[in-house]
Amino acid sequence: MRIVAKTLLVLALVGLIGAAAVVGLGLYNVSARLGHVPGLSWVLNTTFRNSVDLYAHESEPVPPLTADMVLLGARHYDAACKVCHARPGEARSATSLSMVPAPPHITEAVEEWSANEFHWIVMEGVKMSGMPYWPSERKDEVWAMVAFLKAVPSMSADDYLALTAMPRIDMPDIAAADSIAYCAGCHGTDGRSVSDEIPRLDILGSQYVRAAMQSYIDGTRQSGYMAQAVSEIPSRHLEDVTAYFAALPPAGETPARRPPPPRAPGSSEAPGADMPRFVNTLPNTRPVETLDPLIEAGRALAFAESGSRDVPACAACHGPKADRRSPGGPEIAGQGRAYIAAQLEAWRAELRGGGPRANLMRAAAEFLEDEEIEALAAYYASLGPEALRDAAQ
Amino acid sequence: MPHRREGIEIFARKPTAVVAGAVFAAFGLSACEGPQSAFGATGADAIQLETLFIVMLVGAAILWVAVNGLFFYVTRVHTTSISRRLANGVIIGGGIGLPLVVVTALLVYGLSIMPDQRAEGDGLVVKVTGEKWWWRTEYQPLAGAPVVSANEIRLPTGSRTTFELTSERVIHSFWIPKLGGKMDMFPGRTTVLTLEPVTPGIYRGQCAEFCGESHALMAFKAVVMEPDAFDAWLEAEAAPIQADPQAPGAEIFFGEGCGACHALRGTQANGAVGPDLTHLATRESLAAAALPMNREALAKWVRNPETYKPGVKMPAYDHLSDEELDTLAGWLMELK
Numbered sequence: 001m002r003i004v005a006k007t008l009l010v011l012a013l014v015g016l017i018g019a020a021a022v023v024g025l026g027l028y029n030v031s032a033r034l035g036h037v038p039g040l041s042w043v044l045n046t047t048f049r050n051s052v053d054l055y056a057h058e059s060e061p062v063p064p065l066t067a068d069m070v071l072l073g074a075r076h077y078d079a080a081c082k083v084c085h086a087r088p089g090e091a092r093s094a095t096s097l098s099m100v101p102a103p104p105h106i107t108e109a110v111e112e113w114s115a116n117e118f119h120w121i122v123m124e125g126v127k128m129s130g131m132p133y134w135p136s137e138r139k140d141e142v143w144a145m146v147a148f149l150k151a152v153p154s155m156s157a158d159d160y161l162a163l164t165a166m167p168r169i170d171m172p173d174i175a176a177a178d179s180i181a182y183c184a185g186c187h188g189t190d191g192r193s194v195s196d197e198i199p200r201l202d203i204l205g206s207q208y209v210r211a212a213m214q215s216y217i218d219g220t221r222q223s224g225y226m227a228q229a230v231s232e233i234p235s236r237h238l239e240d241v242t243a244y245f246a247a248l249p250p251a252g253e254t255p256a257r258r259p260p261p262p263r264a265p266g267s268s269e270a271p272g273a274d275m276p277r278f279v280n281t282l283p284n285t286r287p288v289e290t291l292d293p294l295i296e297a298g299r300a301l302a303f304a305e306s307g308s309r310d311v312p313a314c315a316a317c318h319g320p321k322a323d324r325r326s327p328g329g330p331e332i333a334g335q336g337r338a339y340i341a342a343q344l345e346a347w348r349a350e351l352r353g354g355g356p357r358a359n360l361m362r363a364a365a366e367f368l369e370d371e372e373i374e375a376l377a378a379y380y381a382s383l384g385p386e387a388l389r390d391a392a393q
Numbered sequence: 394m395p396h397r398r399e400g401i402e403i404f405a406r407k408p409t410a411v412v413a414g415a416v417f418a419a420f421g422l423s424a425c426e427g428p429q430s431a432f433g434a435t436g437a438d439a440i441q442l443e444t445l446f447i448v449m450l451v452g453a454a455i456l457w458v459a460v461n462g463l464f465f466y467v468t469r470v471h472t473t474s475i476s477r478r479l480a481n482g483v484i485i486g487g488g489i490g491l492p493l494v495v496v497t498a499l500l501v502y503g504l505s506i507m508p509d510q511r512a513e514g515d516g517l518v519v520k521v522t523g524e525k526w527w528w529r530t531e532y533q534p535l536a537g538a539p540v541v542s543a544n545e546i547r548l549p550t551g552s553r554t555t556f557e558l559t560s561e562r563v564i565h566s567f568w569i570p571k572l573g574g575k576m577d578m579f580p581g582r583t584t585v586l587t588l589e590p591v592t593p594g595i596y597r598g599q600c601a602e603f604c605g606e607s608h609a610l611m612a613f614k615a616v617v618m619e620p621d622a623f624d625a626w627l628e629a630e631a632a633p634i635q636a637d638p639q640a641p642g643a644e645i646f647f648g649e650g651c652g653a654c655h656a657l658r659g660t661q662a663n664g665a666v667g668p669d670l671t672h673l674a675t676r677e678s679l680a681a682a683a684l685p686m687n688r689e690a691l692a693k694w695v696r697n698p699e700t701y702k703p704g705v706k707m708p709a710y711d712h713l714s715d716e717e718l719d720t721l722a723g724w725l726m727e728l729k
Contacts (some may be wrong), residue, residue: 302651303663303667304663304664309524309561309665311616311662312653312666313652313663314653315653316647316651316661317650317653356712357712359708359709360710363707363708364653366706374545
């Protein structure tokens with residue numbers, strides 16, 4: 001018995017010394033060039049697949065995936081993901097292929113996962129693989145990435161290039177022009193945004209835009225898309241970007257890519273002439289049964305005419321036609337329906353911060369019901385250029 | 394006998410204990426004073442309840458003295474054996490007969506005044522809704538449109554006012570001890586209470602059902618007025634705001650979006666989430682009697698309501714400067 005105990009003790013000591021040598025002296029060769037010891041790749045890959053299978057819940061509801069989401073997801077993919085996973089019609093770079101494990105090409109990666117699995121992988125990332133997690137706490141916005149990924153199989157190389165083309169900004173300062181063009185990719189050169197999921201900036205004041213950018217930089221406002229965006233813009237160009245968008249006139253026609261919001265749900269109407277064909281098969285925005293009653297319900301809520309004792313009158317700060325408007329409350333009349341709804345949900349979930357008055361909006365959104373969020377988003381999105389012109393005066 | 398002597402000696406030796414006991418008892422009596430005491434009642438219902446209390450107290454005192462007197466008599470005064478007949482008489486008479494008579498008398502008296510406590514109102518109807526943690530009020534006079542206000546109850550003497558009580562989220566209880574009994578307020582249900590104040594004055598009401606973290610800070614002033622004075626007040630209360638809506642303080646009020654939650658009749662501010670502020674400065678207290686009604690308290694309250702009322706729905710306006718808060722508070726004090 002004593003011999004057994006002594007043998008075990010000696011073995012444990014030898015093991016400990018061995019482990020200390022591997023960690024402390026660096027005996028294990030981490031060279032990617034050498035690859036894993038035989039069988040280890042299989043172990044890691046199988047663990048990864050089974051883990052996604054366990055933690056990505058197939059029973060969770062998938063929101064309607066819309067064309068507007070694809071537009072946003074494509075832009076973010078192009079800026080943040082393409083470097084490893086390449087794009088449709090393009091081979092992976094030599095550098096990407098030299099990673100261990102090598103990231104799958106986007107067209108092959110999208111073939112095997114469900115929407116919920118995509119959502120989990122993009123949100124959580126994969127340890128020891130180089131796949132990062134989503135740079136924000138907001139799970140809701142990851143669905144736009146899922147919409148894009150689900151659209152990839154029907155996407156040609158030209159479709160992808162059309163979705164992600166950089167706009168041209170003519171400015172003497174070429175570096176500043178590049179930064180502005182990068183922002184305008186999503187928010188539009190006219191500031192009116194290319195997607196219902198992306199806020200239009202032409203209706204916002206420079207003070208608000210500046211505060212918003214700062215809160216994305218500070219992390220007081222959550223968004224994986226904007227976290228990536230503000231990290232891509234050199235800090236010396238932040239002011240150029242703010243000045244560019246603040247100078248854009250708020251009045252004008254509704255952007256060509258975004259048909260006027262009050263329209264038949266599930267409309268087959270093309271979102272825009274230059275839109276890739278596959279996008280036409282998706283609804284433009286979150287579908288609803290009928291929009292008109294929603295708009296009226298939203299208007300009543302916004303002006304405290306609904307009888308609600310939980311929802312403060314939005315119009316007191318956000319207009320659109322109040323005699324006096326809050327200096328800190330941004331204009332939202334004409335903003336995208338999907339964007340307004342997502343922001344209200346983020347406020348309610350206490351995931352949204354912002355400027356010095358953020359606590360006011362957090363209190364305002366605390367008791368919002370889902371239907372009220374839909375109604376308010378429908379109402380403010382329904383306000384046409386005329387209301388915008390009033391608001392601008 | 395030696396026992397009794399010992400008892401007396403204890404009292405003789407420890408006068409400090411007696412004094413301490415008396416002082417402690419006097420502290421209890423101090424609760425009998427003040428605007429929120431059920432003693433010194435100033436409403437018909439509370440006066441009746443006060444009489445009931447005294448009758449019950451006297452009845453209880455008689456019972457206590459009789460029972461303990463008998464006990465004292467048989468253990469200390471008449472320690473020798475007594476006749477069986479007398480013993481039976483004492484047990485049946487003092488143990489069954491006397492309590493039966495006294496309790497029956499109290500019951501009959503108590504039941505006889507119950508209808509009075511459920512008397513119908515004969516004039517004004519006041520709808521009160523319990524909120525977290527304040528009171529939403531609406532006066533419905535016999536003639537004229539309803540008048541919305543908050544956090545204060547005004548009543549005329551000489552008539553019986555009906556209260557229609559309900560609640561927004563949790564159970565509260567409406568109680569003005571000087572005027573009458575309490576009545577619970579339930580979400581989704583209306584309970585009715587009537588009160589007939591007798592003496593004009595400013596009394597205090599309090600939520601009497603634990604309703605959350607600021608339950609203790611959910612109070613109000615109940616102002617009882619002569620009928621003429623009340624009518625004049627109600628007419629003034631029904632009017633739109635009297636302050637200048639273009640003043641610098643008003644600019645802050647509207648610019649900060651205060652109207653999203655608070656109504657100021659006669660302006661675009663029509664929010665229904667928080668108390669109506671049309672005649673805020675006429676109220677005797679601020680924040681449901683958590684603070685006095687003055688400029689300094691208003692500025693402190695707006696800067697950070699949570700400090701004075703934990704869990705309050707109203708957010709802090711601590712992004713405003715001291716000057717802005719003072720200007721705003723000054724204008725709010727003009728809401729007469």
